[in-house]
Amino acid sequence: MSQVETIxxxxxxxxxxxxxxxxxxxxxxxxxxxxxxxPVASAGTIADGADLLVRLTPLRVRCTKCEKESKAKPxxxxxxxxxxxxxxxxxxxxxxxxxxxxxxxxxxxx
Amino acid sequence: xxxxxxxxxxxxxxYLITPGGKLETTAxxxxxxxxxxxxxxxxxxxxxxxREHFNxxxxxxxxxxxxxxxxxxxxxxxxxxxxGDEFRIAVIExxxxxxxxxxxxxxxxxxxxQITTGSACHLDAHMVHDALHKLDLADFDxxxxxxxxNLVCPASFDLGQHSNIALLSAPEGDDKPAKxxxxxxxxxMVMLSKAxxxxxxxxxKPDRAEQYLRKLASSAxxxxxxxxxxxxxxxxxxxxxxxxASNKPAHTQLSHTHAPHTHP
Numbered sequence: 001m002s003q004v005e006t007i008x009x010x011x012x013x014x015x016x017x018x019x020x021x022x023x024x025x026x027x028x029x030x031x032x033x034x035x036x037x038x039p040v041a042s043a044g045t046i047a048d049g050a051d052l053l054v055r056l057t058p059l060r061v062r063c064t065k066c067e068k069e070s071k072a073k074p075x076x077x078x079x080x081x082x083x084x085x086x087x088x089x090x091x092x093x094x095x096x097x098x099x100x101x102x103x104x105x106x107x108x109x110x
Numbered sequence: 111x112x113x114x115x116x117x118x119x120x121x122x123x124x125y126l127i128t129p130g131g132k133l134e135t136t137a138x139x140x141x142x143x144x145x146x147x148x149x150x151x152x153x154x155x156x157x158x159x160x161r162e163h164f165n166x167x168x169x170x171x172x173x174x175x176x177x178x179x180x181x182x183x184x185x186x187x188x189x190x191x192x193x194g195d196e197f198r199i200a201v202i203e204x205x206x207x208x209x210x211x212x213x214x215x216x217x218x219x220x221x222x223x224q225i226t227t228g229s230a231c232h233l234d235a236h237m238v239h240d241a242l243h244k245l246d247l248a249d250f251d252x253x254x255x256x257x258x259x260n261l262v263c264p265a266s267f268d269l270g271q272h273s274n275i276a277l278l279s280a281p282e283g284d285d286k287p288a289k290x291x292x293x294x295x296x297x298x299m300v301m302l303s304k305a306x307x308x309x310x311x312x313x314x315k316p317d318r319a320e321q322y323l324r325k326l327a328s329s330a331x332x333x334x335x336x337x338x339x340x341x342x343x344x345x346x347x348x349x350x351x352x353x354x355a356s357n358k359p360a361h362t363q364l365s366h367t368h369a370p371h372t373h374p
Contacts, residue, residue, distance in 0.1 A: 002152070003145075003147050003149070003151065007143055007145065011141065011143060013141070017140050018140075021149070022146075026291065026292050026295070027266075028262075028263070028265060028266030028292050029266075061327065074291045074292070075287070075288040075289070075291040075322070075325060075326065076325050077291075077295070077325065077326050077327040078324075078325055078327065085324040085325060085327055086327065086329065087327040088327075089327070094148075095148065095149045095150060096145075096146055096147060096148055096149060097145050097146070097147040097148075097149055098144065098145060098146060099142055099143065099144050099145060100142070100143045100145060101140045101141070101142045101143075102140060102141045102142070102143065103140050104140075104141060
């Protein structure tokens with residue numbers, strides 16, 4: 001929330017209207033729990049009442065052997081093509097603030 | 111991952127912000143700012159600060175994670191007995207309540223700082239930073255951080271450590287890496303502890319535990335140990351010596367620090 005407040009302040013916004021979070025299945029954060037906690041975390045801040053949008057990123061790996069990419073599950077990160085276990089995670093562990101939408105309209109009042 | 115050079119944008123998530131991507135279109139007259147900030151930035155920033163402190167003093171910091179009661183403190187006690195004359199060791203203990211673990215460590219003549227987290231289920235970089243202020247880092251070679259016993263949350267918080275060790279004790283069952291993948295994939299080494307119980311708990315198959323770990327694309331070495339019988343301790347101590355040697359200032363530049371490879 002402090003990151004959102006900093007962005008809002010730096011851009012002279014009066015209100016934050018939406019926040020977009022990107023998260024993957026192995027980020028360590030659950031979408032529903034984040035949504036439950038959000039009203040409490042945002043209460044009284046410049047983002048009070050802003051929509052929380054969650055963009056789920058897919059869990060994908062790249063094989064170090066056959067070099068192909070495939071979908072994976074949190075406890076099965078092996079290559080979906082050749083079964084090799086030495087893979088690199090391409091996406092799925094992110095927990096990112098992707099976008100903040102700002103309302104600057106009230107500036108005209110001043 | 112930093113917030114300034116664009117390295118948050120990876121091959122895996124760049125589609126979100128490229129033209130035509132899901133986040134590219136702006137809505138209804140409000141100004142939209144695309145950011146791609148890591149939400150754990152504040153923790154990671156402090157963790158990096160801790161790591162720089164460690165590197166400046168030539169300290170190797172090791173984060174021990176596991177369930178409660180899997181033998182983290184017993185491992186440390188056995189390690190202190192074996193290496194107390196070789197390395198100057200300090201320990202940071204994380205628990206919800208009590209000084210019990212710190213007192214166990216202190217009884218071996220080793221400095222221990224107890225962090226009681228109240229109801230928090232993990233240590234974060236700020237707690238460790240505060241604890242570091244109670245230590246004179248010039249006095250130590252190795253710092254063990256015994257995390258709160260928990261197979262979930264500690265995995266998400268970088269503390270500034272150079273290496274993560276996950277313990278899996280025989281009574282817990284060999285499928286824990288499959289059940290708690292987020293933690294086990296962050297481990298640089300997995301220790302199968304309480305191996306002296308394996309003859310009794312014969313449904314725990316060390317090979318099966320390793321197979322579950324490999325399915326997480328982890329190449330971490332697996333060492334079978336018993337702090338009680340001494341089994342596997344030589345292998346563990348050699349692993350530790352090698353880690354410490356690779357972290358000595360002569361081999362480590364601040365710009366190229368050794369950090370657990372799996373943290374985002």
